[in-house]
Amino acid sequence: MSRKGSRTTVPSKPDIRTVAALAKVSIATVSRTINASPAVSQKLSQRVWQAIEQLNYFPNTHARSLVSGRSRILGIIVENITNPFFPELIASFEEIAVAHGYEILVSSTNSNADQLTSCVRRMLERKVEGVAVLTFGGEEPVLDQLAIHNMPIVLAEFHLEDPKVSTILLDYSAGIHAAVAHLVELGHTRIGFLAGPHTLHSANTRRNAFQQTMQEANLKVHKDWIIECDHTLKGGVAGFEKIMALENRPTALICSNDITAIGVLRAVYMAGLRVPEDLSVIGLDDIDFAEFTLPPLTTIRLSRSELAKAAFDALRFQAENAANSGSTVIQREFLVSTSLVVRGSTAAPVADKPNGHAKS
Amino acid sequence: MSRKGSRTTVPSKPDIRTVAALAKVSIATVSRTINASPAVSQKLSQRVWQAIEQLNYFPNTHARSLVSGRSRILGIIVENITNPFFPELIASFEEIAVAHGYEILVSSTNSNADQLTSCVRRMLERKVEGVAVLTFGGEEPVLDQLAIHNMPIVLAEFHLEDPKVSTILLDYSAGIHAAVAHLVELGHTRIGFLAGPHTLHSANTRRNAFQQTMQEANLKVHKDWIIECDHTLKGGVAGFEKIMALENRPTALICSNDITAIGVLRAVYMAGLRVPEDLSVIGLDDIDFAEFTLPPLTTIRLSRSELAKAAFDALRFQAENAANSGSTVIQREFLVSTSLVVRGSTAAPVADKPNGHAKS
């Protein structure tokens, strides 16, 4: 309705010109003031800021991005926002990003290739300055789309030979090592592992870390004691049923994620057995909920905030470097560690019979 | 580095000019083609689309928003993304928005006024076309910021007299009515309610709905049986402890949200009692997790997808109306209903003693 110049009754949408007029300077000076350019004198700067506040002005980000080529938006793609692991991650990522003046664009793929394609496309359209792909799946193919456009990317647990791609390595060994040590200390030697789907990088890394740790501890891992589940509650239930079907059962179970462990908790209860008396259970992730299960879950903590920070740093290094015509060598590998949180789902095994009916 | 004209080896970032050149038309025609203007002939349209695909071109959204004044971004502000209620809501909202060509900006306030201010500001800066404020809290003051800028807003359970503000009413009565009927049918007459904090609109509406339903069912509600909690797991535990401290206890408990109910489940177990034998428990929300508690939680379902749809519709009506110089009257009130989901946390009360030790 009202074009420029018709600043009528409503004080709506002041632009940089309005500010310039009020402060009696040129728009260039206003722009430099806002961007804290050292080329503007104290005196003027003050006058300009005063005008800005008086008008309640803020710059139009679209115009800014258009001319500067920088959107100050970061993308974060997760597998499924409904999985309690991710909201915490997103929250941390948002907090850090906002603190550094970035906006974030969240998208979940639901492990669906089409959705991934769609959100990669949308991020490209919005000209994000970098994308954190924290799906833990094997979506490399689609990532090419991003790489082609020379977009900074950060991946978890997957390495890609491209100068714009950074990697976050999750060091499970510390946490798993502590978990095994904890179980051994309690007297366990028969320790099983409920693995995640072999299509997930993270699941494989976790399983490998477990096997290596057990080897180092000189503990034999029975083949039947490593069971592939699907990282869901139902998967945990199914996994435990497979354990129950065994002649020769483990007395402790480490699960590839907390959700699976909670499924096991449920299944044990339904089978009329008890955790931790009849079976010790350890999860992985330490989602918020782990503290409130029955019994509270002993678990290997994977810090979402550390992960988020690593992802943000990786992206920022790239973005900032790109902005400064950059050719400096930048850090492209980040490490996030894990640790054990002992709660109520682990205890000493019953002495003799290893199949859970010992006490009777 | 490379200004316009230097389209070198790399086929990066084709712009509308590139397309126009390849299709041998003016950029205006390209623009009209993309925006499906009827003024462009079939023949040219085809040629243009071919060029677009060949170049893998997509328009610069920043330039678009700058000139058109429409960002095609919607904001959604939630209280805490870590609360399992919200991710589902966000996921639904995102799905609908993306399907309609909108992008979404998510932000959580963590019930912190500063954070709310900050994210309102950011949304204003990014020129979102509307904001869904689904915090269920009492943040009216800050909303002025949005209203001042003539921003379409949709609120849950709160009415604001502003033509740009729409409201979603949550109809708890259906669900609560069914819940009470279900309990009565099982034989309960002594029904308590664990309310949420009185500072939350939603908590008040829920409590009121409960009281009214009870009145209609001719059931007396003992004052002590309505206890204010804080919608957290710990709140549920604390609430149950207050119930236990009573001489005269209810045999069934309806909780203002699922998290509280899960806290009760835990507290009951710790007290050496059992759900549902010693106490029937009903939640509200039906978060994903409710299905997997021990026992599975009977709860009043509040459909997140319906809520998301209502929020999106409200915003779209406003945005579209604003875009078309609009003066048509638009719908500004939306209703979302609730329903009962019966699972394992409800059963007939024990016959005599109402204090949970009946069986002994």
Added chain:
DNA sequence: TGGAAGTATTCATACTTTTGCACTTGAACA
């Protein structure tokens, strides 16, 4: 007082797209 040497400010252009208006073209009609 004239001018050099900085420093502070403004000018002008660029970023990419949309859109009102003007123009071309060909057909229909007198």
Added chain:
DNA sequence: TGTTCAAGTGCAAAAGTATGAATACTTCCA
């Protein structure tokens, strides 16, 4: 053949900001 009209295209001016180059203003010294 000349005129009118409509449909289809193109031209050019926005939109709000950033920034290199050019100019105006200091300050200081000879």
